[in-house]
Amino acid sequence: MAELISAGAKAAVGPVLPKAPTGIRGLDEITRGGLPRGRSTLVTGGTGSGKTLLGLHFLVAGAREHGEPGVLVTFEESAEKVSANVASLGFDLDALQRDQLLVVHAFRVDPAELVETGEFDLEPLFLLLGDTIERIGAKRVVLDTIELLFSAFQDQAIVRAELGRLFRWLEDRAVAAIVTGERGDSGLTRHGIEEYVSDCVIVLDHRIHEEISTRRLRVLKYRGSAHETNEYPFLISARGFVVLPITSVALDYGAPDERISTGLARLDHMLGGGLFRGSTVLVSGTAGTGKSTLGASLIDSACARGEQTLLVLFEESPDQVVRNMLSVGLDLRRWVEAGLLRMWAARPTAFGFEAHLASLTRLIEEVTPSVAVLDGLASLAHGPTGPEVTSMVARQIDLFKASGITAMATTLAHDETSAAGMSSLVDTWLLLRNVESNGERNRLLLVLKSRGSAHSNQVREFVLTDGGIELVDVYVGPDGAMTGSARLVQEAKERGAERQLDEDLSRRRRELRRRIEEGEAKFAVLQDEVAADRTELERIAGREQRQAADAEADRSALASQRWADSAPRDEAPPDEDEAPPDEEEQR
Amino acid sequence: MTRPRNADSEAEAPASSRETWELRLYVTGRSPSSLRAIENLRLACEQHLAGRHHIEVVDLLENPRLAADEQILAAPTLVRKHPPPIRKIVGDLSDTDRLLAGLQLQPQKGEAM
Numbered sequence: 001m002a003e004l005i006s007a008g009a010k011a012a013v014g015p016v017l018p019k020a021p022t023g024i025r026g027l028d029e030i031t032r033g034g035l036p037r038g039r040s041t042l043v044t045g046g047t048g049s050g051k052t053l054l055g056l057h058f059l060v061a062g063a064r065e066h067g068e069p070g071v072l073v074t075f076e077e078s079a080e081k082v083s084a085n086v087a088s089l090g091f092d093l094d095a096l097q098r099d100q101l102l103v104v105h106a107f108r109v110d111p112a113e114l115v116e117t118g119e120f121d122l123e124p125l126f127l128l129l130g131d132t133i134e135r136i137g138a139k140r141v142v143l144d145t146i147e148l149l150f151s152a153f154q155d156q157a158i159v160r161a162e163l164g165r166l167f168r169w170l171e172d173r174a175v176a177a178i179v180t181g182e183r184g185d186s187g188l189t190r191h192g193i194e195e196y197v198s199d200c201v202i203v204l205d206h207r208i209h210e211e212i213s214t215r216r217l218r219v220l221k222y223r224g225s226a227h228e229t230n231e232y233p234f235l236i237s238a239r240g241f242v243v244l245p246i247t248s249v250a251l252d253y254g255a256p257d258e259r260i261s262t263g264l265a266r267l268d269h270m271l272g273g274g275l276f277r278g279s280t281v282l283v284s285g286t287a288g289t290g291k292s293t294l295g296a297s298l299i300d301s302a303c304a305r306g307e308q309t310l311l312v313l314f315e316e317s318p319d320q321v322v323r324n325m326l327s328v329g330l331d332l333r334r335w336v337e338a339g340l341l342r343m344w345a346a347r348p349t350a351f352g353f354e355a356h357l358a359s360l361t362r363l364i365e366e367v368t369p370s371v372a373v374l375d376g377l378a379s380l381a382h383g384p385t386g387p388e389v390t391s392m393v394a395r396q397i398d399l400f401k402a403s404g405i406t407a408m409a410t411t412l413a414h415d416e417t418s419a420a421g422m423s424s425l426v427d428t429w430l431l432l433r434n435v436e437s438n439g440e441r442n443r444l445l446l447v448l449k450s451r452g453s454a455h456s457n458q459v460r461e462f463v464l465t466d467g468g469i470e471l472v473d474v475y476v477g478p479d480g481a482m483t484g485s486a487r488l489v490q491e492a493k494e495r496g497a498e499r500q501l502d503e504d505l506s507r508r509r510r511e512l513r514r515r516i517e518e519g520e521a522k523f524a525v526l527q528d529e530v531a532a533d534r535t536e537l538e539r540i541a542g543r544e545q546r547q548a549a550d551a552e553a554d555r556s557a558l559a560s561q562r563w564a565d566s567a568p569r570d571e572a573p574p575d576e577d578e579a580p581p582d583e584e585e586q587r
Numbered sequence: 588m589t590r591p592r593n594a595d596s597e598a599e600a601p602a603s604s605r606e607t608w609e610l611r612l613y614v615t616g617r618s619p620s621s622l623r624a625i626e627n628l629r630l631a632c633e634q635h636l637a638g639r640h641h642i643e644v645v646d647l648l649e650n651p652r653l654a655a656d657e658q659i660l661a662a663p664t665l666v667r668k669h670p671p672p673i674r675k676i677v678g679d680l681s682d683t684d685r686l687l688a689g690l691q692l693q694p695q696k697g698e699a700m
Contacts, residue, residue, distance in 0.1 A: 105655045115674070115689030118623070118681035120661045123615040127651035153661065153677070 017224045020068070020140060020176035023061020024054065025402060026243025030219055030228040035200060037139075040167050040177040042197040044188050045204030050215060050236055051180040052076070053086070054204070055142035057241045058178055060091045062140045063101035070140035071132050072104045073125070075148040079106040089240050100136050109152035116154050122162040126169060133173055141170060141177040150191045160191075167196045188220070199223045205231070217243055233395055237361040242399075260371070260406060262294070263301030266471035267430075270447055270456035275428060277370075278404045279451070280397050282425075284413035285432030289443050290462055290469070291410035292316075294430070295373035296325045296332060297469055298408050302371040303335035310369035310405075311343045312360065315376035318343040329468040342367045357395060364403055372400055374409040397425050427451040432462060435483050442483035445471065461487065608632075608640040608690075609669040615662040616648040620679040624663035627680035635692055665689075 021034035028034050035041045035058070043051050052074075059070035074082055082104060083093040096102035105128060132138060146163065153159050170177045179197055181189035188194045194201060201220040208214075216231045234243040259274035268274040275281060275298075283291045299309045311332075313321060321343065322333050335341035344363055346356060364372070377393060393409070400407035409426070429448040434441045443462035447455045460471040461483045474483060612628055614621035625644060632640045647654055647662060657666070667674040667690055676689035 107655075107658055107660055109660070113675055115676045115685060116678045117676060117685040117689065118627075118678035119620045120663060120678045121615075121618070121620065122660060123618065123662045124613065124647050124651070124654035124659045124664075125661075127615060127647050128654040131651035149660070 019225070020058075020062065021066065022054075022058045023065055024057050024241045024243060026232065026234065027054075027217070027241070030217075030232060030243065031200075031222060032226055035176050035178065036222075036225070037176045038171055038174045039199040040170055040179055040197045041200040041202060042181055042189070042194055043178055043202045043204065044181040044183050044194070046183045046206060049183075049204040049206045050234070050241065051204055052082075052144050053089070053236060054202075054241050055144050055178045055180060056082070056086050056091060056093075058176075059102060059140055059142055060086075060093075060096065060240070063096050063099075067101075068139035069101045069103075069136040070142065071129065071136075071138045072102065072142045072144065073129065074104065074106045074144045075109055075152075076145055077106060078108070079104040082106065089236070091240065103132050103136060103138070105132070109148055111152055111154075114152065120153075120155075120158060122149070122159075122166065126166065130173070133175060139175055141173075141175045143177065143179045145180045145182060147181050147189060147191050147193060156191075163193060164196045200225075204234075235357050235361065235395075237358055237365075242361070260305075261301045263297035263299075264294075264469055264471055266460065267445070270458070270460065270471075271428065271450055272453040272455050275406060276452065277406055278401065279406060279427035280401060280425070281406075281408040281428040281430060283408060283410040283430045283432060285410075286434055287412060288441075289432035289434055290464055291412075291432055292321065292375050293325065293328055293330070293464060293469055294432070295375050295408050295410050296321070296330050298371060298406075299332065299341060299373055300330050300335070302406075303338070303340040306340065307370040308367055309335070309341045310363060310367050310372040311341060312363075312372065312374045313343060313345045313376065314347075314374070317345050321375075327466070328464045329466055342369070357399070360396060361399060364399065364405070369405055372405050372407045374407065377409050377411040394425050437483070437486060440484045442487075444474070444483065606639065606670055608636050608667070609643075610640060610690075611643045611645055611666045611668055613645050613647055613653070613657070613659045613662055613664045613666070616646060618662070621663050623679040623681065624665070627683070627686070628665060631680065631683055631686055635687065667691075 018037040019031070019034040020037050021028050022031070043054055045051050056072065059072055062068035062070050072082070077085070086093060093102060093104065097104065129141065133141070143166075146166075149159050149163070150156060167177075167179075179193070181191075181193050183203075184190035184192075188201065188203065198221065200222045203218045203220050205216045205218070206214075207216070215234050215236070217234045218231045219227045219229065232243050234241060236242075258277040259268075260277050261268050261274045262271070281298075283294055285291050295311070299311055302309045311318075311321070316324075318336075322336075325332050332341060332343075336343065342363070344359075346359070374396065397407065397409070428450040431446050431448045433444045433446070435444050436442075443464070444459050445462040446459045447457075449455075459474050461474050463470045463472055472487070474487065610628065610632070612624060614624060628642060632642060645653060647659065653659070659666075661677045663677070663679060665676040665680060665686075667676075674689060674691065676686060680686045
């Protein structure tokens with residue numbers, strides 16, 4: 001609590017005003033910490049504007065989250081009816097009452113039953129409240145709708161005086177009180193009780209504009225505290241009262257630095273590593289630029305990681321989307337069957353924004369997705385007018401942000417300006433654009449902005465194939481970026497040049513190899529010839545020796561026969577006898 | 588003071604014989620209006636319901652939670668417990684005519700049931 005109080009008082013001058021957090025998403029931010037302690041807050045609005053619920057949420061949040069018991073005094077309904085009415089919002093009043101964290105006093109005031117004679121006061125109400133506050137240690141009190149006391153009693157002067165006394169008395173009890181009042185024609189309340197409760201005034205409004213109902217809340221006055229002064233839309237969801245401030249920057253969302261993949265590695269790279277978890281992406285582009293496919297890709301990759309996802313379709317039916325995405329290789333049906341993907345075909349204009357937001361909130365609570373895609377937000381514009389749409393989109397985005405859901409919204413936009421109203425609300429803005437040239441249309445993707453991360457400033461061509469999406473580099477030449485077949489031609493040209501070079505080289509290689517082979521072959525032949533010559537040479541040398549030895553032997557034998565001491569060699573007759581074998585060898 | 592004679596006699600006739608009126612007066616301590624209411628009621632009953640009324644004075648100071656059970660927002664509050672239906676009269680009961688009207692002790696009403 002202390003943190004909240006100091007947070008709330010940051011902008012305030014002077015002593016710190018103690019505050020009681022309402023537990024209502026959005027309202028605590030607007031009031032910078034909650035409602036004043038020791039004071040009464042007037043909540044005023046028309047019938048069915050949600051006054052009672054705001055009060056009950058305040059009490060339930062106090063009891064459940066802050067251990068602060070509370071007292072409800074209702075002049076409108078029976079205690080059972082109050083319990084039953086809020087049970088659908090997840091408030092178990094009976095359990096809180098059993099735990100002494102809540103006491104409900106219901107008074108039925110029927111003027112027809114009462115006769116007045118002379119002076120009276122409302123002391124029994126004071127006594128009862130005092131007793132209850134003391135008994136359970138109540139820190140919060142809600143009086144709903146206190147103005148009914150004016151119709152219960154005829155003597156208005158007494159009622160007026162007693163109410164004035166009641167508010168002073170509540171201040172003395174140091175409880176944070178909410179009193180609700182019925183909006184009057186001339187003033188804030190029908191009986192002017194704002195005269196007494198002037199520290200904090202919240203006005204609720206339920207208006208119907210172009211057949212679409214919108215609830216709004218405004219902090220009219222908050223004495224001693226800074227507060228937001230705009231009108232904020234709010235809704236009554238399955239978790240109670242939710243106020244959705246339009247400017248999300250004022251809200252303190254957690255900002256995880258975990259990155260998640262878009263399903264496209266190259267896009268992740270362009271975004272500096274993927275999307276921040278819990279961030280919001282706007283994908284805008286003209287018709288047929290592949291916005292839905294981008295969304296489906298994000299869904300597909302989240303499902304592949306086993307995460308719960310939600311796909312809200314504003315334009316197509318789930319079956320159509322499943323079929324269309326299958327044609328680019330994204331099988332969404334298996335994720336639906338695996339229970340990881342919930343598709344919801346929303347027709348917001350048919351029910352009004354409130355109902356749409358309420359359904360969306362319920363769905364988020366039911367599915368608890370970590371990734372959500374809103375496909376075709378532009379069709380919202382068919383219904384109400386511009387600012388309403390922006391506000392609506394803002395509220396949806398806030399809803400996702402507050403729930404920590406990574407959200408992608410795709411919207412039809414013809415240029416950068418037409419989606420600019422939404423762009424300040426999102427963290428990342430991807431623009432898909434059709435480029436028409438050479439008689440064809442091609443898709444381009446660029447990152448217009450991406451908060452908190454470095455991102456590529458380059459344009460990529462976005463190609464849808466049977467196997468999914470591919471992001472392809474765009475050729476930038478003297479004639480600008482080239483896409484589609486121009487890019488293909490360029491690619492082919494470059495491929496051709498490369499092939500030419502390849503061929504030249506390999507031809508040269510082949511030639512050289514052939515020449516080496518030839519040379520080696522020649523070399524081998526020559527080696528053989530050399531070897532043969534050498535062998536022949538040796539053989540010749542051997543025969544010469546043998547012949548010389550034979551001749552010597554012959555000569556010595558002859559000499560011994562003739563008893564000659566020496567004789568010329570060439571005269572030897574046995575030469576002719578041995579000639580034939582020599583001739584054969586030579587041949 | 589001119590006593591509404593005919594009203595009185597008619598009022599007394601049917602109810603007096605059989606029924607005892609049970610009246611409960613819720614007060615808050617000894618506040619002036621509480622004291623006045625007790626006195627005014629006593630006088631009125633002596634006059635109009637002599638011998639056939641029972642008055643119980645409940646002090647909410649002693650048991651504030653009765654206010655919730657009995658749906659008492661203002662004090663003093665007089666409740667006619669019997670005869671039915673329950674009637675409530677708020678104030679110090681200083682206007683006897685209105686008190687009698689509130690209790691349906693007026694001749695034109697009340698006793699018929």
